[in-house]
Amino acid sequence: MEPNAGGPLLEIADLSKVYGPLKALDQVTLNVDQGEWLSIVGPSGSGKTTLMNIVGCMDQPTAGAVRLDGRDLSALGAKELTQVRRETVGLIFQKFHMIGHLTALENVMVAQYYHSLPDESEALAALGRVGLAERATHLPSQLSGGEQQRVCIARALINYPKLVLADEPTGNLDADNERIVLDLFAQLHEQGTTLIVVTHDPAVAAQGEREVRLDHGRIVQEIRHRAARPGQVLKEAGHVA
């Protein structure tokens, strides 16, 4: 498979995922361009997490096609999916999920270790980029929620992934830390990183260039945001049949 060059980084066509009688995703079609910041919103049970799992190479669709960076994920086995996830995707979770007995620096290095080779100075530099260089030797229990999420962002970015998937990244943060995290996402977006952010928060969703609303496994609305200046958002809404 040739890596995708110039076209959409993620191409989803008629994607369905069925759990018994439940249709978690129902013929979803969605493209995400390289460097785009996409927000996915929707109520609980709308299929957001299922879509994230499939895009994050942690689940397989029942029907339809998913191409990530030119590779058809639906045709890959578990080992190949792990490889794609390792090389292409950076994951950020709502509950942070740091390894409790490792320091902030070591948590970042774990991602390096599974990707290629750990490099302590590079991991320290990644922590520096999220403003936590001086907290590198602290254990997760010694970090605030906002600091833990910033460590997770550093961990997600350490291997220079083409796609960053963030699941409710500000769900457990206060307003100040939410602002810090969103500023970091804005920096990544400016640097050309492709972002897909799942959120319940309209303010967070509005930070993306595009917002997709899921309901009962289908895309029911797509909104394109145009940021005029920081904090101000113009909307162009379009409903999907």
Add this chain to the structure above:
Amino acid sequence: MAARMIARSVTRRRSRVAIAVAAVAIGATTLFSLASIALDIPRQMSREMRSYGANLLVLPADGAEAVTPEAAEAVAGTISAEQLIGFAPYRYFNVRINEQPFLASGTDLESARTVSPYWHVEGAWPERAGELLIGSDVAAVTALGAGEAVSVVVGTDAEGPVAHPFTITGVLSTGGSEDALVAMSLADAEALAGPGGYDVVEFSIASQPDQIAALAESINAEQPGQSAQPDQSAQSAQPAVRAAPVKRLTQSDTYVLDMLQSLLVIVSLIVLALTMIGVSTTMMAVVAERRTEIGLRKALGASNRSVVAEFMAEGMVLGVVGGIGGVVIGYALAVAISDNVFHRVPAFSWPLAAATCAAAVGVTWLANRVPVRRAAEVDPAIVLRGE
């Protein structure tokens, strides 16, 4: 990085690691202490059996009147110095004390004390010529006791019975046939009964019953000191002595050893099985509570093989630490048990220590295998779902 992660997991998850190590160490402790005692029992029992007296008798061969001192020395020469505890020659003859007949025994009293440490003397042991011990039965019959003078009458010759003055230094009691004896030094015996060889020589040997039996056979088959000259006559080629193991003691020795060793082997196997169950349960709980961490590692790109290898390696570290701890504590336990039961301290066995550590690692490996493999199958999506 793998080593660093394992080291951090072991050093920073102290309470969990302590539980897992304790589970391994308890098994290793019991295993090492039981095995130490089981391996040491033959040595312990051999020493114990020694205190019950001789385990090999050397007697005159058929047709011979006595065992010569040279033949006794020759037999002793065939036994290694490490194994030979001692040997005591005995010469028996009849005496009369207070007009009553008794059996007297001339022996090397110092050697007799070594070979028969269970001889209990009330009073003192003879140290000079003209001193003797009387058995407790003799004392009861004659109403004599330690410190009293006594006339020992031997035989009859042309001038009639000869009385020899002696001093009783102590009363001997063994609970056996020695209680009916009058015991004195070989020199005094020769003075009373005239020169002559030994009626029996008792050997105390620190060896296993089968080895003693083999030694007896060897003595009977090939007489030590026997000349190998081709012109030796048929008569002189016959052994001058014959050897006989003390059967009752050696059989009980074997029986007790076999029984104890079988018991300890069975207990050790049960302990090993219980350890396996205990460690397995503990490891299952430890791995289960790290399910999310395993899911996270997989979400970060870890393969199943990598997760299994890391967790198994961590388990091996716990096995080694638990094994070493178990050996240290187990030896202390073995010393305490042996000291209380056998009044001996077992030697520390490095091969057994290595085997115990290997068993601890092996049990931990087996106990870890199923839960870790199962955990490695965990769906990384559980992390995204926030479980």
